[in-house]
Amino acid sequence: EVQLVESGGGLVQPGRSLKLSCAASGFSYSHYVMAWVRQAPTKGLEWVASINTDGGNTYYRDSVKGRFTISRDNARNTLYLQIDSLRSEDTATYYCAKWDGGYFWGQGVMVTVSS
Amino acid sequence: DIQMTQSPASLSASLGETVSLECLASEGLFNSLAWYQQKPGKSPQLLISGGSRLQDGVPSRFSGRGSGTQYSLKISAIQPEDEGIYYCQQGYKYPLTFGSGTKLEIK
Numbered sequence: 001e002v003q004l005v006e007s008g009g010g011l012v013q014p015g016r017s018l019k020l021s022c023a024a025s026g027f028s029y030s031h032y033v034m035a036w037v038r039q040a041p042t043k044g045l046e047w048v049a050s051i052n053t054d055g056g057n058t059y060y061r062d063s064v065k066g067r068f069t070i071s072r073d074n075a076r077n078t079l080y081l082q083i084d085s086l087r088s089e090d091t092a093t094y095y096c097a098k099w100d101g102g103y104f105w106g107q108g109v110m111v112t113v114s115s
Numbered sequence: 116d117i118q119m120t121q122s123p124a125s126l127s128a129s130l131g132e133t134v135s136l137e138c139l140a141s142e143g144l145f146n147s148l149a150w151y152q153q154k155p156g157k158s159p160q161l162l163i164s165g166g167s168r169l170q171d172g173v174p175s176r177f178s179g180r181g182s183g184t185q186y187s188l189k190i191s192a193i194q195p196e197d198e199g200i201y202y203c204q205q206g207y208k209y210p211l212t213f214g215s216g217t218k219l220e221i222k
Binding site: 061103 | 147149150160161163164165168170204206209211213215
């Protein structure tokens with residue numbers, strides 16, 4: 001069974017940093033493109049970043065370029081999202097997702113940016 | 116960026132009714148189109164990939180069709196558990212984009 005378990009969220013002050021992790025199991029992790037997708041409270045879904053299978057190629061939405069860094073450790077079956085210079089508009093549930101023609105999602109982790 | 120427009124924004128349907136949700140892309144997707152269902156407080160669930168490929172475990176009353184820029188999700192014989200928000204998403208080009216969703220209420 002595919003499992004994606006996110007961790008690392010919480011309440012953070014604007015301008016601070018946070019690192020999210022996603023532990024993957026139940027599939028050949030190194031064979032799949034992975035992504036982070038977020039959902040602000042009561043809003044729709046917003047793709048944030050993707051990473052290819054070996055980590056050599058990364059893609060970001062414009063609003064997070066230069067602040068967010070997606071990475072992966074294929075030996076540990078883990079996906080990461082380093083978030084720097086947090087803003088209030090980054091407040092959202094962050095989902096780890098596996099791409100297979102569509103996304104399979106983790107349960108999500110909440111990030112709240114507030115002073 | 117590819118814009119994804121879903122319609123209607125919301126609809127109310129009776130048990131057993133058949134409904135069709137629409138998704139229009141601003142450029143051709145070559146069937147790289149997925150549909151998701153999201154229930155309150157839950158993660159989205161993948162229903163359809165590749166425009167029409169039903170995912171394992173998804174009831175056969177769900178079906179997807181379309182090509183180019185126009186896609187649809189049909190739900191036949193609606194059940195109470197089908198209530199939720201349905202999103203389409205293009206996987207053709209970065210940045211990947213989602214529609215704003217269709218909220219389905221069961222009368």
